[in-house]
Amino acid sequence: MKYEVILFDADDTLFDYGMAESRALYNAFAHFGLPTGAGDYAASYKEINAALWRDLEQGRTTSAVLRVERFNRLFAAHKLQLSPEAFSEAYLKFLGEGTYLIQGAVELCQELAGCRLAIITNGIKDVQLSRIQGSPLSGTFEQIIISEETGYQKPERGIFDYAFAKLGSSDRSKVLIVGDSLTSDIQGGMNYGIDTCWFNPLGKEGVPGIHPTYEIRELSGLLEIIR
Incomplete structure (x- = not known):
């Protein structure tokens, strides 16, 4: 892949x-x-x-x-x-009880079983862990990186340093970040030198100066990119 x-x-x-x-x-x-x-x-x-x-x-x-x-x-x-x-x-x-998923999330993660999957999220630790662990995606992710725990927010480089250290990864060319926020996920990935995929189901307009590597409207579109 x-x-x-x-x-x-x-x-x-x-x-x-x-x-x-x-x-x-x-x-x-x-x-x-x-x-x-x-x-x-x-x-x-x-x-x-x-x-x-x-x-x-x-x-x-x-x-x-x-x-x-x-x-x-x-x-x-x-x-x-x-x-x-x-x-x-x-x-x-x-x-913390809101474990609702985006359509296709479970199927996507099942299809990506050959990859190392992790969460990197800005949020409150107890809330995010409760939602993730209470959902059908519990046990899917090798690491769950939460900003409150790291002391850094996306798009800051510090949260990516923390994630890479936790994952024991150093080859940035083999890492992709997928997210819906241009100013948080995509800008953060660009700042760190990794490829980015903007999940944009509503077809929102872009932001000047922020250029995702890929853009998808449905989660299933990520499979073509990965493969």
Whole structure:
């Protein structure tokens, strides 16, 4: 095969993060007595959360701050009398139960059994491990590299140094990263000198200056690249 090691992003590449997030928000608001809260505030939450994750990627905040600050901002904006700390704890518990997969993820990983597969994800360790280990892909990955554990975020080089050390790999030409984020996965792979595959199921426009080696609309498209 062309590549020996495949580094997969988790969220919105193999795992359906949108579904997990929606269910976790619904359950958390319901837990605090607001069963319509997810519908009422989801759009606002996603905007706030996305801004904080961009800050995290660029080193302007930490995951410890992010997990509570997003709810602090949301509740302040909508004058909700809820504890951001307690809500965050409940939300993360429910999020960790969200093991929903992108269509074709199981079949793809089965077809790639001849490769060394690993996860490299920006996220919260306990949540990501719970979701991965509770899913049909449990036991599939040789390593699960999580930014909170490494102290670095994609696209920083440090998380790739950590991944390569864990995998005992040194030949960058034999490693491919697959992910949905141009600014995180693809930029990170470009910075590190490894080939990249942009999973772009919705046909989004590219970002100037970020040029993936490959682009696929369905996960099954990766098989032609690998072979």
